[in-house]
Amino acid sequence: MSVLDISIIIANYNTEEFLRNCLNSIKSTVKNVKYEVIVTDNNSKDDSVTMIKNEFPWVKLIESKINGGFAYANNLAIKESSGKYIFLLNTDTVLLKDVIEKMVNYMDENKDVGLLGPKLLNRDMSHQTSVSGFPSFKREFYHIYKLKNILKIPILKKIIVAMSGKIGSKDVEQYMMNFKSIDEPREVQVLVGAALLVRRNVIDKIGMLDERYFMYYEEIDFCYQANKAGFKAVYYPNGEIIHYIGQAATKSRI
Numbered sequence: 001m002s003v004l005d006i007s008i009i010i011a012n013y014n015t016e017e018f019l020r021n022c023l024n025s026i027k028s029t030v031k032n033v034k035y036e037v038i039v040t041d042n043n044s045k046d047d048s049v050t051m052i053k054n055e056f057p058w059v060k061l062i063e064s065k066i067n068g069g070f071a072y073a074n075n076l077a078i079k080e081s082s083g084k085y086i087f088l089l090n091t092d093t094v095l096l097k098d099v100i101e102k103m104v105n106y107m108d109e110n111k112d113v114g115l116l117g118p119k120l121l122n123r124d125m126s127h128q129t130s131v132s133g134f135p136s137f138k139r140e141f142y143h144i145y146k147l148k149n150i151l152k153i154p155i156l157k158k159i160i161v162a163m164s165g166k167i168g169s170k171d172v173e174q175y176m177m178n179f180k181s182i183d184e185p186r187e188v189q190v191l192v193g194a195a196l197l198v199r200r201n202v203i204d205k206i207g208m209l210d211e212r213y214f215m216y217y218e219e220i221d222f223c224y225q226a227n228k229a230g231f232k233a234v235y236y237p238n239g240e241i242i243h244y245i246g247q248a249a250t251k252s253r254i
């Protein structure tokens with residue numbers, strides 16, 4: 001029996017239309033790799049389960065009896081997966097071109113990389129925040145709230161982008177990567193969990209997602225634990241995925 005290259009894992013709760021679009025994009029773009037798709041449904045109240053069964057019979061469906069949250073749903077699917085890579089994917093995403101094949105090939109060629117994240121795009125194809133820094137009080141209080149407001153001022157944004165690697169704050173440097181033109185893969189601290197490719201031995205070593213996080217921050221913790229264990233996290237700009245940011249959370253209210 002041949003080993004699967006990748007297990008694409010999706011946690012769903014009341015996002016039928018987003019999930020349909022996501023699954024269609026997988027079906028139309030994933031080529032030349034052996035894959036499986038596992039969807040954990042967190043006891044949805046819409047017609048998500050019926051839709052999957054009727055329209056996507058090739059998808060492995062896990063019907064949870066409870067809404068245990070994002071980490072819980074992903075972990076259920078990880079336990080049932082068999083790919084050498086695990087790809088955690090939000091329902092409100094659409095895969096473009098050959099992003100999966102590119103990412104799998106990159107991981108095959110770079111054995112020292114444990115986590116890989118693609119370039120995330122907004123609905124209008126503009127660049128979306130794809131990387132971040134490890135959490136700190138300073139980052140949460142200052143860099144998230146005040147920095148975002150400052151970046152709305154063009155001249156200040158230009159200065160901060162130019163100086164971000166010289167002002168002595170790793171948090172700022174990591175966050176400001178989102179506003180620079182990055183054409184080559186680059187090691188980072190935190191990758192956005194909307195589309196996160198994980199080498200299986202990372203999970204074997206550090207375990208799965210921490211289910212104490214019901215929703216949000218679980219990917220930050222996971223990247224932090226992987227980093228402590230010696231695994232590299234790399235931002236991969238050569239593969240693109242549209243992320244309708246916040247839409248799944250708004251629809252699902254997990």
